[in-house]
Amino acid sequence: MLKPYLLAGLLAGACLSPLALADRAEDASRYYENALTRYERHDDAGAIIQLKNALKEDPRMLPALVLLGQAYARRGEFAAAERVFADAERLGAARASIVTFQAKAYFDQGKYQALLEKFGDQGLPSAQRLEILLLRAQSQMALSQFDAAMRTAQLAEQVSDGAARALALQSRIHLNAGRPQEASASVARALQLAPRDADAWNMQASIAHLSGNLNQAVADYTRALSFQPDHLEARLARAGLLLDLKRDAEAKVDLDYLQKRFAYDPRGAYLRALYYGRRGDGVRGREALIEVTRTLSQLSPEFIANREQLQLLGGLAYYALNEFERAKGYLVQYLNKRPREAGARKVLGAIYLAEKQYDRAIAILEPALKAQPGNADTLSMLGSAHMGKGNHVKASSLFQEAAQAKDSPNVQLGLGLSLIGRGQQDAGFVALQRAYQKSPGQEQTGAPLAITSLKRNEPKKAVAVMEAVLKREPVNLSARNLLGVAKLGAGDRAGARAAYETVIKADPAFHAAQLNLARLDEADRQPARARQRYLGVLKAEPTHVSAMLELARLEEAAGRLNEAIRWLEKARSLQPNDLRPLLALSSLYLRQGNAQQALNTAKEAQAIAPDQPNTLMTLAMAQIAVGNAGLARVSLRRISQLATFDPVWLSRVADQQMRIGDTEAARYTLSKILLADPRTLTALELQIRIDLQTGKLADADKRIAELMARPDARSQAQGLLGELRMQQKRYAEARQAFQIAHASQNSSDSLFNLYRALLATSQINEAAALMASWSKQHPQDRTARHALGEAWLLLKDWPRARAVFAELVRSNPNDARAHNNLANVLLQQRELAAALSHAERARALAPNVPQVNDTLGWVLVQQGQAEKGLRYLREAALRAPDNREIQSHLNAALVKLGKR
Template sequence: MNRFPPLLLALLLAGAIPTAGAAQPEQASRFYEDAQGRFEKNDVAGAIIQLKNALQQDPKLLPAYVLLGKAHLRKGEPGPAEVALTQAVQLGVAPGVVLVPLAQSWLAQGKFRELLDKASADKALPAQRVELLLLRASAHAELGDAGAAAQTLEGARRLDPRSAPIAVAQSALALRAGNLQAAARSADEAVHLAPSDPQAWYARGAAAHVGGDSRAALEAYSKAIGLAADHLDARLARAGLLLDLRREAEAAQDLSALRKSHPLEPRSNYLNAVLAARQGNAAESRARLVETAKFIDPIPPEVLGRKPQLLLLGGLAHHGLKEPEKAKAQLDAYLKLNPRHAGARKLLASILLAEGDTAAVLTVLERAEKLAPNDPQILSLLASAYTARGNHHRATAYLERASQASGGSPALETSLGFSLMSAGRTDAALEQLERVYRKDPGQARAGYALAVLYMKQGQPAKAAQLAGQMAKREPKNPAVQNLLAVARAAAGDRKGARAAYEATLALDRDFLPARLNLGKLDLAEGRPQAAAERFQSILKERPKDTQAMFELAAIEQAGGAPLRAIDWLEKIHAIDRKDLRAGARLVELELRRGKTDRALALARELDGLMPDDLAALALLGRASLAAGQRKAALAAFDRMTVLAQYDAAAQTGIAELQMMAGNLQGAAYSLEKALSARAEFVPALALKAELELRKGETAKAGELARAIVARHPRDAVGHRLAGEAAMAKRAYTEAAASFRAALALQPDTRIAMRLFEASLAAGERAKAVGFMEGWARSHPRDPAALRALAEAYLRTGNAKAARATYEQALELGEDANLLNNLAYVMLRLEDPGATTIAERAYRLDPNDAGIGDTLGWALFRQGRAEDALKYLREARLRAPANPEIAYHLAAALERAGRRDEARREIEDALAGKPDFDELADARRLAQTLRREPLSGNLTPERSRYPGDLSTH
């Protein structure tokens, strides 16, 4: 979602009744409840005033922002509506709650791309899916994305099959997808449903036109024009068809009528230019092209961005006018909105090639080649560009030919090694570079690359040995000494590394990499203050040194000060927006603190600056997922799969991302590429086993796990996966044995918890609990171990022991989740002190829906339903799919006297097949509410709930 400056938000909230004193959440809640009532009675103006009052009292009241956005929409104010709804999401409202009203605001403002990017249909609430599909279809249609719009409308049509407008839209969009039969069927249905609708006849004409039935098309267009003489699209289509049929005189009549009815219509002017050229009137043709350009050029960029077809038309017009700069600008802008349009890419590339800008040609055509790999014009343009650049051979294949032609030039063979590395063929690159280095040890580039490859492959000792040989040959080269230090540090020889770093600085005291690496070595040795002082000294000499800033950010993050880390990273970003490492860390930190909009904006910026960088794409995909934009995430991951080629490590990482996004087929494809490059690559084999488990292929997963164990018996991953496969087939004793073997090789609390679960499932309850108690005793300073033990106690019904264990874990440090779990246990024990603990958790993390729900429910159980509503409403907005939160809110609403709203919430809570601890209580509440009349007494006798803490 877009961010809005505080001033704009303040202006939107201006005009509310001023109140004195500090913010009062209770007063804000009362204003909100009054606004809700006014909105339901269609007193929109009054509702807006009360909502502004509520937000003056409590600027973080989530439900107020949501209702304010809906009220502005109802009033016909889409801009203010967007501001309020966006703020709601930024503060933590689940995107699905406000997707439809936000999409309505974007559509009303012409922000079609924003609608499609941010209003993801798979994140819509079920009841809103149809409406959102129609909104998305409208946006796709406005942007000319026929395929996506058709797919969207198919879903809408299934739910409303007798809608003529949907049939018309589906017909037009089916044409763009090339499905002539579907287009004709939809158009015929539209005519059947609405025979007096000119748009239906236009749709029939368009279907016939594209299908090659000129006579039927002309008849249908004429029928549409007969019903509505000023029907622009029908006139334009008939004129274009008549031009195609070489019936220029008849076309001229339509174009003449268009000049009278729509004198500024650029499509009409362009067709007039074509007509004039046909008639040999070059001056008139140029004049019409000028008119077309004159209409388009003054349009503000933000408006053209909403009508990309005008950008394409402008590019065509300026190309015809031999104005390449203007044509390039408009075609480039068009491609930013519609990057998959191969025709526009070809036109732009031809202009760039004529100017000799071959680098830009290759950039433009790289995507075009993927879109149309067999297009002869694209291939011809690519060949011309490479010839002009003197690069007659591409990528690895071309370098291999060059090496053979030169008789094995070391320089070319080294370049081939680098090319193999870039292509992800690590083993081949290693072999190539070793051959080069053996042949000529003076090839320093090959030596550097070899040392780096050794370290990447987990062979730091080999890297250190190689760097040592290089240092003997070049004892006065500080870069070689620094390489030796890095390799020694990677091999665990900190003393040797420090000596090599100091030797580097003795040769050149200003050699920055060594100074930075010494600071990192200080950190590795547990001396963060010394490291910080070293980095600060660098900044005194070089105030804009982003590397030192990055290391200081890392120190702040490790020290539990993420906001100070973000400050450093923001400084780096301001200095160098292409600093991917800093940008990536900044995205990660923003995601951790729930700032998905900021994270996504940063990730998009990085991707724009480095469109083919795997790390940038990974960030874009993860940020898109966090923002609820799964389609965009999958597109990013798919691009990564293509770019990574056969790099086993990269493809394994991509597969993991695909699995995170739920794209199991994409993950399987990436793993197939990884294993085809390195058949014994354990991370890929392990992830493939996990993928098979996700797919329910237990036998295949078990087979893979056993194969890993057989080849790598000292690696815990195979044993752990064997345990997971056994768990999936309910062989719990076998699973416990595998987890025990994994734990012996890799002491890890997560594996310990799985061993506990396997033992418990095997019926060994006492043994399972005893094991977890022993694990926690042997890891007394590990909060994760204590948390696992507490969960074990809860699983076995020992709430008192769970409480004591959570309290023990909290002695190691305040943690919101631990506090929340403790509050939950205390609620189970009917301890009124749960509210105080829940409040502490909420102060630490007010954006967590579960924590807000716990606090709201604790307040409710104390008889404070009005106070509970604020937290439960917010939790509901943050986690709309959670049935337990819906039940808690329904209970609080019922007690507060808002039975109609309570009835809606309890129906949501019980929809589908919910499963939560208080399901029986929820069903009883539903029965009570169903028996009561609508709009009941607003001050009812307080109802009773199990474990009501107000009685304590």
């Protein structure tokens, strides 16, 4: 069947021989089907063995990975489950298929903050959304974020069939927050809605337990267990309560059940130790305590750090075993929840600042400030330490206090930079101006002011500042180079060239000016002269990475991709710890459609600098390209934290968050941009996009009208108007708006917007003509050629579609999207052998793309190899559970095999 889909990027990898793997794939499928039967019979151990056998035959078998994670989780092996689900996510399992399992594995390990950061409820079906909301609320409660937990639980209450469970959880939140009356009221409502809900009865029992009504608590725990025998918390609570009531024989029933079904939970083992200790059975009691400590040692430190109950449990268990050193570790962790204290001296604090050990500097300097309150130097140093940590709010407060104690240019400079960092752009700029006014003509304060002026699009101010600096320091070559940058920003190309040439004449080895001059040559359409300048820098300094990066960019623009890669690889080999070649190489691979290579290269960069925004953005883009939006969300949210209030970075982050549907995070990022600069055009565009994505079309319409009134934003406003009309299904108006925007912008984005509108209005011939014209003018634009081929597919013009995709395959044999579409064309032309060859090649290159798996599976079914095809169709359905065509193919294969 036809699948004329548009993909931003596909994985690339080695081509595997399908004949060599055919038998192994069949064996993997048999192991999986047997494991599925075992799992359904609750034979988790047997299922795990068979699933491992399946994965041994086919390590990328996605259904086997997902089922293995479920089996591990049911056995209490939560860390193993997390790892397996992460593998499944990396291989492209649909978010809705695994998100609840993943989040539960995080929760059961006590990774509450990580759960909140990674797993949101946006875009999920109601059943999965309910589970995620409940897990988020429980995580917030575990972190003592009671108000947030209550808000989340109230959202869960609104989800279909979620009211009773959500009310039971609200009851627990009230109870933990010290509101017993509200807790009772909430659980009463829950039981009224669902009289057989185990969570509600467990909560009712907990309230009775805490109020001292112990017999009633036992009865209510028993009711909970009658409805759900494997309710862990109810079973543990009843066992402990029965021991307190000295009803040991009844408690033993629960203890045996816990040992059989929940052997991984150390609380059950500790209760057994108490039981045996009461009976004088020291041997069994000691064995139970050893089991407690053994289980605790297998838990992550993060898990124990978030579970005070386990901290106390570990301390008591190790104490009973006379392992006092370990007991102290647990008990100190349990009792000591205060921030670390340390003594300090200013000199040592200065050393830590120089070493960028900001936490140690703060710990050292704070006692010094207590000893000398109001000391301007200490306040300024503390401000620098907090600014280094990205805590600009705290930093600016300290600098302001220092300025009151003893004002100086350095204090005002620090204040200005910290205010800009916290988003107060105007106030920060004023402080930088004050710093400069206190020492006019000084580069130390003039350069930051000039750079900030350039960022504010005020290049003439930057020129004036740097000319004043050069009047005071005429031989300062760095200042003159910056003057060239400022003049170029002000539109004075001749002045910029003169500044760069003056620097080079004074010092030919000043390579920054050489590179700036070469870029100016490029802008003046003199690429040959620019290339000679870059090569000249390399002749003088063969390891100059920046020159190699510029040459790579120049070669790529000329269409010489192999040369571009050669320069980047050379730079990478010469400077293995320099991020720039890796980031440039990853981006180049991404532009070529080699998403897996892009991701692998981005991961290398991340290993060098895990908290650099550039690294994380490159990683996020590659993660998006391979279909792993979940990990991209994490990367983008981390950039948002690191970027503080930098509007450029925040705009890039919000744009990508919108792209992957992380609307809640995009809205938060946007709020930071607007706080920094409420009038910025990028932020206003993003605000409209969020309105569009969240269905607030009236708000979007109003904001677009406001944007249309700005002369500098009319083409952007037309593009946004087109998107609004597309959502409103007013396709003719959308096409008109996109035509106006494209006429002005003539960009790839505006092109594809118009292409979408033409398809929506069934003007497929016009869409094909549009792409044909663009492709003729931009022969290097493979995305446009793909779109052209897919337009021919829609028109069922098989010969033209075949010609386009065959050329794409010829020019890049690793283009999985082209192979996949060519396979579909050949399938329509009934050339099944050739279709299979291209479908297998596509999957070897892009094993994570659901449509690619579907194509291969369906071609095999059409060839009469339904058993082989089923394995790929199952994987496609797991990756894209809402795709009707894939589900149709899967159902047809199951019917053909007599399995449905």
